[in-house]
Amino acid sequence: MAKRIDVSGLSAYYGSTKAIEDISMAIEPRSVTAFIGPSGCGKSTFLRTLNRMHEVIPGARVEGKVLLDDENLYGTSVDPVAVRRSVGMVFQRPNPFPTMSIYDNVIAGLKLSGVRKKSVLDDKVEKSLQGANLWNEVKDRLNKPGAGLSGGQQQRLCIARAIAVEPQVLLMDEPCSALDPISTLAIEDLIGELKTQFTIVIVTHNMQQAARVSDRTAFFNLAGVGQPGKLIELDDTQRIFSNPSVQATEDYISGRFG
Amino acid sequence: MSAATTSVPADARPLGRPLTANRLPKWAPAAVAAGSIALGCGIGAVGGLESKLQWGLISAILFVVISYVLSAQVEGRRQAKDRLATSVVWVAFILAVIPLLALTFYTVQQGAKVVDGNFLSHSMRGVRASGPGGGIYHALIGTLQQVLLASLMAAPIGLLTAVYLVEYGRGKLAKAVTFFVDVMTGVPSIVAGLFILSVWNLALGFNYSGFSGSLALAILMLPVVVRSTEEMLKLVPNELREASYALGVPKWKTILRIVIPTAIGGITTGVMLAVARITGETAPVMLLVFGADYINNNPFDGPQQSLPMYIWMQYSQVNNQYGYARAWGAALVLIAFVMGLNLIARGIARWRSPKAGH
Numbered sequence: 230m231a232k233r234i235d236v237s238g239l240s241a242y243y244g245s246t247k248a249i250e251d252i253s254m255a256i257e258p259r260s261v262t263a264f265i266g267p268s269g270c271g272k273s274t275f276l277r278t279l280n281r282m283h284e285v286i287p288g289a290r291v292e293g294k295v296l297l298d299d300e301n302l303y304g305t306s307v308d309p310v311a312v313r314r315s316v317g318m319v320f321q322r323p324n325p326f327p328t329m330s331i332y333d334n335v336i337a338g339l340k341l342s343g344v345r346k347k348s349v350l351d352d353k354v355e356k357s358l359q360g361a362n363l364w365n366e367v368k369d370r371l372n373k374p375g376a377g378l379s380g381g382q383q384q385r386l387c388i389a390r391a392i393a394v395e396p397q398v399l400l401m402d403e404p405c406s407a408l409d410p411i412s413t414l415a416i417e418d419l420i421g422e423l424k425t426q427f428t429i430v431i432v433t434h435n436m437q438q439a440a441r442v443s444d445r446t447a448f449f450n451l452a453g454v455g456q457p458g459k460l461i462e463l464d465d466t467q468r469i470f471s472n473p474s475v476q477a478t479e480d481y482i483s484g485r486f487g
Numbered sequence: 488m489s490a491a492t493t494s495v496p497a498d499a500r501p502l503g504r505p506l507t508a509n510r511l512p513k514w515a516p517a518a519v520a521a522g523s524i525a526l527g528c529g530i531g532a533v534g535g536l537e538s539k540l541q542w543g544l545i546s547a548i549l550f551v552v553i554s555y556v557l558s559a560q561v562e563g564r565r566q567a568k569d570r571l572a573t574s575v576v577w578v579a580f581i582l583a584v585i586p587l588l589a590l591t592f593y594t595v596q597q598g599a600k601v602v603d604g605n606f607l608s609h610s611m612r613g614v615r616a617s618g619p620g621g622g623i624y625h626a627l628i629g630t631l632q633q634v635l636l637a638s639l640m641a642a643p644i645g646l647l648t649a650v651y652l653v654e655y656g657r658g659k660l661a662k663a664v665t666f667f668v669d670v671m672t673g674v675p676s677i678v679a680g681l682f683i684l685s686v687w688n689l690a691l692g693f694n695y696s697g698f699s700g701s702l703a704l705a706i707l708m709l710p711v712v713v714r715s716t717e718e719m720l721k722l723v724p725n726e727l728r729e730a731s732y733a734l735g736v737p738k739w740k741t742i743l744r745i746v747i748p749t750a751i752g753g754i755t756t757g758v759m760l761a762v763a764r765i766t767g768e769t770a771p772v773m774l775l776v777f778g779a780d781y782i783n784n785n786p787f788d789g790p791q792q793s794l795p796m797y798i799w800m801q802y803s804q805v806n807n808q809y810g811y812a813r814a815w816g817a818a819l820v821l822i823a824f825v826m827g828l829n830l831i832a833r834g835i836a837r838w839r840s841p842k843a844g845h
């Protein structure tokens with residue numbers, strides 16, 4: 230299932246402002262890659278270019294290439310809707326659909342793309358919720374509204390919803406920043422399990438979290454306010470945190486700025 | 488000059504102000520209100536003021552002043568200002584409610600005299616205008632058909648326009664549409680009627696009918712539906728749209744299955760309120776539906792009747808007590824109908840609104 234991502238020469242714009250510039254990197258399958266860096270350096274922007282969510286914003290556009298295995302996501306005949314089915318996303322704030330029950334939330338992606346069979350859907354709900362470590366907590370109230378869950382449960386519901394469409398890659402934009410420490414731990418454990426099946430990219434503000442969950446870490450930075458963000462370095466997490474090759478990375482990690 | 492030792496007096500209160508203060512008892516506002524009303528009526532009676540309105544106003548002013556002065560004496564100035572604001576709000580609220588209650592009360596009182604099974608199930612055919620009897624059946628049928636037809640035209644068009652403006656509209660076209668919707672909001676109903684009259688009836692040569700009335704009603708309803716739907720769609724958080732896109736759901740399906748269902752409670756309420764609005768429109772109906780005193784079940788051909796026009800026709804017969812009574816009866820039915828729509832709208836809004844239930 231999991232696929233490799235190769236980015237080359239990627240820049241992204243909001244209108245005429247360039248938010249990120251000339252980013253190239255390789256993201257390994259079945260691993261967790263963490264993006265760290267100061268606020269506003271373009272981590273979210275870059276993440277959203279990986280499943281063509283960037284262009285949803287009016288006036289936003291992308292230059293460069295993103296290869297999923299060998300297919301360019303920005304190729305001329307590529308359908309962004311199909312891309313988003315292979316590259317799922319979990320957002321910073323839990324956003325279950327408020328009109329839907331827990332059950333309907335999990336299968337929203339499937340149902341909206343035409344899967345109707347009850348047995349398939351039932352099966353999928355159980356598998357996805359188990360995959361998101363939420364099944365035991367909600368199995369008795371699948372028909373209750375998803376918005377009635379706690380923040381941490383809602384976020385795991387969103388993860389269940391994302392993995393239910395069987396993507397190859399899962400992008401997570403600060404998935405724990407709105408959660409308490411216990412829920413954060415639950416999600417971190419979950420990430421460890423999910424990486425056996427998916428390629429996972431996670432943006433985090435929390436250095437310890439990056440160190441705990443990721444195999445590789447990318448550090449982004451920007452030269453100054455109004456300047457585009459750039460990739461500074463990408464390496465094994467252990468190396469980034471013990472012996473980074475760029476001074477700025479070390480400064481950031483040791484809390485000297487950012 | 489001596490040592491800076493300051494002895495603390497034994498009875499000094501610690502740090503600044505006390506936490507307790509004199510308060511008026513809970514029943515004080517009610518007592519002041521009762522006293523003010525008694526006093527106001529007393530002044531009115533003694534002073535020989537004719538209008539009960541003056542009695543009420545004097546009571547209201549007394550209430551505001553007495554509560555302020557009393558509170559200032561007992562509780563201090565800050566509390567008194569608080570009370571002043573509260574009592575002004577109360578008085579304003581009562582002033583606003585009185586006309587509403589009076590209108591409802593009077594309509595029910597007058598209308599109940601004539602509204603019965605016979606009134607609801609008979610037309611005015613063969614009834615002498617200056618005599619008793621007759622009913623509103625033909626007007627009720629007309630209003631229902633005209634309003635339904637107008638809604639069938641205005642609701643879908645309005646909904647789609649709002650979806651376009653919120654979800655797709657960019658640039659010049661969207662600006663132009665918004666501008667025209669704004670202009671339409673301000674079109675007086677008689678102008679909408681004249682427009683349909685000159686285009687549909689005079690230029691295209693169609694006869695008077697319920698349908699030509701509903702065309703004008705649809706024009707009046709459309710901007711209301713667009714505006715309210717637009718507001719509701721804008722309230723749907725962008726995060727939900729993005730969540731749906733990120734699952735690989737196309738935009739049109741996201742709008743249909745996520746955005747509209749999330750907003751459907753508010754949208755329905757808006758449509759219902761727009762329906763209630765046009766139900767009472769008289770001017771275009773007078774121009775286009777023409778008015779009939781018999782039952783015409785076909786809204787596409789020939790004159791019909793409608794409740795507001797019926798009221799007008801009955802009431803415009805000078806010094807005809809039976810006509811007046813029938814007008815009030817029709818007014819009662821009209822108000823009940825509109826109120827029913829409002830209640831349904833509220834019910835739907837509550838039923839369909841996103842819940843955080845447990």
Ligand SMILES: Nc1ncnc2c1ncn2[C@@H]1O[C@H](COP(=O)(O)OP(=O)(O)O)[C@@H](O)[C@H]1O
Nearest residue numbers: 243248266267268269270271272273274275286
């Ligand atoms: N919707 C948007 N419209 C315009 N500019 C944006 C938008 N979102 C982000 N930006 C800008 O792009 C830059 C990168 O932002 P972002 O990717 O959110 O950074 P990060 O996630 O690293 O904090 C910032 O300068 C930000 O102001």
Ligand SMILES: [Mg+2]
Nearest residue numbers: 272273274402
């Ligand atoms: Mg961000």
